[in-house]
Amino acid sequence: MAKAKEAKRTRSSVKSFHNYIGGEWVKSSSGESFDNVNPADTTDVIGRFPKSVPEDVDRAVAAAAAAATRWRRTPAPKRAELLFNLAEIIRDNKDQYTREMTREMGKVLKEAGGDVQEAIDCTYYTAGEGRRLHGFTTPAEMPNKFAMCVRQPVGLCGLITPFNFPMAIPSWKLIPALVCGNTVVIKSGEDVPLSTINLVKAAEKAGIPAGVVNVINGHGADVGAALVEHEDVRLISFTGSTATGAKIAEQCARDNKIVSLEMGGKNAIIIMDDADLDNAVEGSLWGAFGTSGQRCTASSRLIVHKKVYKKFVQKLVEKVKALRVGNGLDEKTEVGPVINQRAMDKILSYIEIGQKEDKATLACGGNALTKGEYKNGYFIEPTVFSDVKPGMRVEQEEIFGPVTSVVPFSTLDEAIDIVNGVKYGLSSAIYTQDVNKAFYAMQELYTGICYVNSATIGAEVHLPFGGTKGTGNGHREAGTQVLDIFSEWKSLYIDYSGKLQKAQIDQVEVP
Numbered sequence: 001m002a003k004a005k006e007a008k009r010t011r012s013s014v015k016s017f018h019n020y021i022g023g024e025w026v027k028s029s030s031g032e033s034f035d036n037v038n039p040a041d042t043t044d045v046i047g048r049f050p051k052s053v054p055e056d057v058d059r060a061v062a063a064a065a066a067a068a069t070r071w072r073r074t075p076a077p078k079r080a081e082l083l084f085n086l087a088e089i090i091r092d093n094k095d096q097y098t099r100e101m102t103r104e105m106g107k108v109l110k111e112a113g114g115d116v117q118e119a120i121d122c123t124y125y126t127a128g129e130g131r132r133l134h135g136f137t138t139p140a141e142m143p144n145k146f147a148m149c150v151r152q153p154v155g156l157c158g159l160i161t162p163f164n165f166p167m168a169i170p171s172w173k174l175i176p177a178l179v180c181g182n183t184v185v186i187k188s189g190e191d192v193p194l195s196t197i198n199l200v201k202a203a204e205k206a207g208i209p210a211g212v213v214n215v216i217n218g219h220g221a222d223v224g225a226a227l228v229e230h231e232d233v234r235l236i237s238f239t240g241s242t243a244t245g246a247k248i249a250e251q252c253a254r255d256n257k258i259v260s261l262e263m264g265g266k267n268a269i270i271i272m273d274d275a276d277l278d279n280a281v282e283g284s285l286w287g288a289f290g291t292s293g294q295r296c297t298a299s300s301r302l303i304v305h306k307k308v309y310k311k312f313v314q315k316l317v318e319k320v321k322a323l324r325v326g327n328g329l330d331e332k333t334e335v336g337p338v339i340n341q342r343a344m345d346k347i348l349s350y351i352e353i354g355q356k357e358d359k360a361t362l363a364c365g366g367n368a369l370t371k372g373e374y375k376n377g378y379f380i381e382p383t384v385f386s387d388v389k390p391g392m393r394v395e396q397e398e399i400f401g402p403v404t405s406v407v408p409f410s411t412l413d414e415a416i417d418i419v420n421g422v423k424y425g426l427s428s429a430i431y432t433q434d435v436n437k438a439f440y441a442m443q444e445l446y447t448g449i450c451y452v453n454s455a456t457i458g459a460e461v462h463l464p465f466g467g468t469k470g471t472g473n474g475h476r477e478a479g480t481q482v483l484d485i486f487s488e489w490k491s492l493y494i495d496y497s498g499k500l501q502k503a504q505i506d507q508v509e510v511p
């Protein structure tokens with residue numbers, strides 16, 4: 001009873017947040033809101049956020065459209081100056097953003113700090129493009145004629161982001177979109193709206209003009225879909241599940257919109273018999289259970305050579321059992337909660353599938369944690385399945401939680417086939433001391449990212465990020481390659497011959 005009252009009291013003093021449209025912080029036209037709660041303790045309400053409706057999307061798109069011409073005509077180095085201001089503001093507020101992210105998303109403080117740091121790194125790095133945005137010149141086939149190619153903004157961009165990297169992923173989309181001269185409407189993940197609001201408040205403070213960046217809070221089916229369908233939106237950049245991405249791709253194909261998709265993964269580490277086993281165990285632990293396994297690059301499969309298999313499983317299970325699960329705000333916690341009840345149900349259902357349908361061995365974990373310090377949160381024991389065979393559902397499907405599967409193999413080619421034998425292609429890794437095996441694996445693993453002697457996680461912002469097959473649709477975020485999403489090429493021909501010259505028709509004499 002006392003507890004219920006405490007929860008009620010916390011809720012009544014909850015802070016309200018707003019949408020950001022045309023430089024104003026405004027309520028949703030529905031007047032409705034939703035609560036953002038801490039997944040480690042659902043009685044801790046972080047804030048009340050507008051439950052937006054399609055009319056809010058219309059207003060945000062109109063604001064972004066009104067700001068477009070002025071922003072596009074602002075010289076790129078000037079746009080970049082504002083983005084450098086933004087990087088400094090994020091850096092100065094890193095501690096606050098980190099704590100707020102842990103509270104709303106659950107990941108431990110160190111990892112939330114890494115997420116904010118990624119936004120800082122991305123902003124500094126990509127703002128530098130304001131003084132590059134390189135095009136190229138090339139010879140023309142006629143005399144006294146000049147040919148060159150420049151980047152132009154694509155126009156109005158809709159950015160749709162997931163829950164698991166609450167500031168890093170919005171920044172990966174926002175900063176390149178802005179440096180290229182586009183205006184944007186962001187639909188943030190409904191479980192983590194505060195981190196996007198922190199990013200956008202920082203952008204406002206940095207001097208980004210009204211209307212250039214707009215934020216809509218709310219649910220995917222209500223406002224995400226409305227943003228995708230809006231006729232004035234030219235590009236959708238989406239990160240999230242493969243199921244949602246497929247719906248978005250279909251709609252964008254109908255409307256002939258540009259669409260970039262970053263979706264699910266089923267990443268694997270190969271551990272060879274010559275690997276430094278302790279290093280491989282540490283990497284597997286970090287790759288599988290960091291962010292409670294809720295990374296698109298999580299090491300959810302560990303493909304282990306038969307010669308070291310038994311020893312590896314024994315060492316891994318010992319370490320997994322010792323992991324400290326708890327509230328991410330506690331410095332001692334190593335594995336935080338999962339994001340919400342839906343995620344909890346899905347992960348537990350896969351743990352059941354692993355045991356009953358796949359008949360894999362449950363080597364450790366497997367239970368929801370519901371008592372004592374865990375009773376108000378979404379906690380699951382870190383779980384390892386061993387004796388997993390290629391083709392089992394826990395080996396094929398994205399679980400997105402603290403669950404990993406250990407699969408034995410005999411030859412490197414067999415291991416590579418196992419890694420490649422899923423519908424996704426985001427990240428892969430190999431632990432080996434043999435340079436020939438490492439290079440062969442790098443060549444044969446069909447993923448967008450590949451690591452040698454470290455886990456499948458840990459991408460850096462200046463290298464392209466994305467996956468093959470079911471993970472994406474051929475685009476890459478981060479690096480300079482992201483500019484190919486947010487700008488289009490324009491070829492320019494300048495004829496200074498003073499007469500009509502017909503390409504492919506007039507024959508030029510070689511003197």
Ligand code: NAD
Pocket residue numbers: 160161162163164165187188189190218219220221223224225226228239240241242244245247248262263264265295296297398400426466467471
């Ligand atoms: P999700 O697909 O449930 O939601 C992502 C976003 O899409 C949210 O903002 C949601 O509101 C919105 N949305 C939902 N339905 C929509 C619709 N019909 N139209 C438009 N928008 C809609 O994903 P999630 O659970 O937030 O994130 C987890 C998934 O994201 C995992 O599958 C993970 O692998 C993937 N992910 C991929 C990458 C990558 O770079 N490849 C990075 C991070 C996460």
